[in-house]
Amino acid sequence: MFSDVGTQHYLILSAVLFSIGVMGVLIKRNPIVIFMCVELMLNAVNVTFVALGRHFGQINGQMYVIFALAVAAAEVSVGLGIIVAIFRSRETIDINEVNLMKF
């Protein structure tokens, strides 16, 4: 099992991290932690990009990661702003209480 590391190992690792992120999104009720799980999923995908980019000897994988980073930064700033705004108006951020859009 503890053999030399190849691209496949990185792919499996990122699959595991991604799935942990998915589980976190499904389990947690705190939107901030859910948000963090989404970040974890993004990171797992980034690892895949870099691993495959190295495998094929291309720089494209790293390019995608740079853009993913920029998008993640933008997403977090807006998302946390939304969470703070919700907290201000409703005094809670429990994801089951925030159901204004639901009938």
Next chain:
Amino acid sequence: MSGESVGFWILSLISVFSAIMMIVTKNPVRSALNLVITFLCVAVFYILMSAQFLAAVQVIVYAGAIMVLFLFVIMLLNLGSPEALIEKGTIQKPIAVGLGIFFVVLLIWSQALITLPQAESRAEVTQFQGTVEAIGLSLFNPKLPWLFPFEITSILLLVAVIGAIVMAKRKV
């Protein structure tokens, strides 16, 4: 076993463990700090894959900026105490864990099914590709498709900045 393998096995265990701790622990501050550990491990994975520039950016952006923002909001909203949000046991939880494990198995199984084509990378080429020069030369090369997305990203960030300010200022 090469240095990369040793680093990979140790860090993959640490990163998976802290990722699991992130979703298991009830305290948001602790989940955030566990996630920071995972991000730092990912940065080291980038170094192992000789993507030095990405590793530095990963630490600066994710660990240095994004997670600090998270910690800020958690402390600002005073969610640090575990009692702030009581996680009740619902039917959702076991189903989610079961589905998650199923998903892991599915992903690993699908990777076992396919065989990657033979690696085309040469060591010195991949080593150079991680450097700042290589990234910059590709990013700003008009012949490559990255220049336009890069410019668009600046607009995206500007919109995000304005959006965050509007969101923070508005009295609802």
Next chain:
Amino acid sequence: MLEKFNHLFIFPEYFHGVHLPSLVPYIAVVGCVGFILTILPMLIWIERVVLALMQDRSGPNRVGPRGLLQSTADVVKLFFKEDARPKNIDVSLYHIAPSIAVITSISAAATLPLQNIHFEHANGVPFTVPLTAGNVNIGLLYILAMSSLQVYGVVMAGWSSNNKYSLLGGLRASAQLISYELAMGLALLCVIVMAGSLQLNKIVDSQNILPFAGAPEILRGSVLCWFWIRSLIVPVVVYTIAMIAETNRAPFDLPEAESELVAGFHTEYTSLKFAMFFTAEYVAMLIVSGLNAAMFWGGPLPPLNVVPFTLIPGFVWMIIKIMGGVFFYTWLRGTLPRLRYDALMNLGWKRLLPIGLVWLFIIAGMNLGTDLLIERYPAVKNLVPQEARFTEPEAPSSASPGQADAAADEPEPVQYNALSNPGQPAIPISRTLPARRVR
């Protein structure tokens, strides 16, 4: 005269079968850590003495000659203090926080350029190896990454102490760190644009040039060629203000404002844990001063290229410049009152950040304009600092233009040397890189 002494600093490549250049990083590691840990007590003593001089007091004068052993006494005292721990803390985070603060600040020293060591190959080819623990491609980014990780020590300490003062101090410190990091980065970007590299020893090398064509050799790598003047002074001012705010020192020491916050984030820490925070703060001071020295003040370069200066080895110049930074810290602490919190944020976001942005544009435009001018009037070349930034050996480009078009990620093959030095001992790696304009 110069040649007479220069051979003293040239080492052979092999000494009794030991490959000396490969030992250099280890020497740098030992030297860096040893220097940092031994200079710390001295640093505290220097600060107290200088402060006393400025405020016309006598300063430390009880333990040892001129109070020289005062810091030793303090350390011994801290050793034997009771390790008090408050109730209801988050135990593990409370214990981890000080070590994170120390580790992140010390490890940032790894890429500081200390000196170039000259070696001579067996066949008489001279080459230089930078005395740096990690001479990596991302040197500057590494230091910035480490300094951005310092937030965690502060935030964890503030949060886990279960104390309002600590929490407020921690929040203030992290807000301050984040907001001044931007101004700091912009000031450093100005230098990066001029030097064309993130590798710190290359940035130092690009200051080791003639200020204009036909200048006397005495001016090579002199004060006039350093980036503080070549980037037109504003970036160094912005960086210096930002670096003081980054390390939470006076007049920006709001996180530890003792009159309002007791001691900020380390209120609840005693004994050696407190000493670790103290260490982290002083080491951070040394690191940012070292970065200042390397980026703006020529790093290990002597101020003038003449004999009494050039005889002093580079790392001594580096230490002298770092100590100059420390003196500046003390000077400010002795003269300026503490800023209000909103004034601090205003200074960071509304003054330094726009100035940094505008100056980055000016520097980039200046670079571009010089290139254009040289293309139009080649005589201009004699007026600007000589030698190209980031020189590379020009290699025969055999690829036809059509080939370069087709292969986007395989550009025309050009012999590319990893370090710009022609006689580099490292394995000559042939890499693919499009030819760069060398002026």
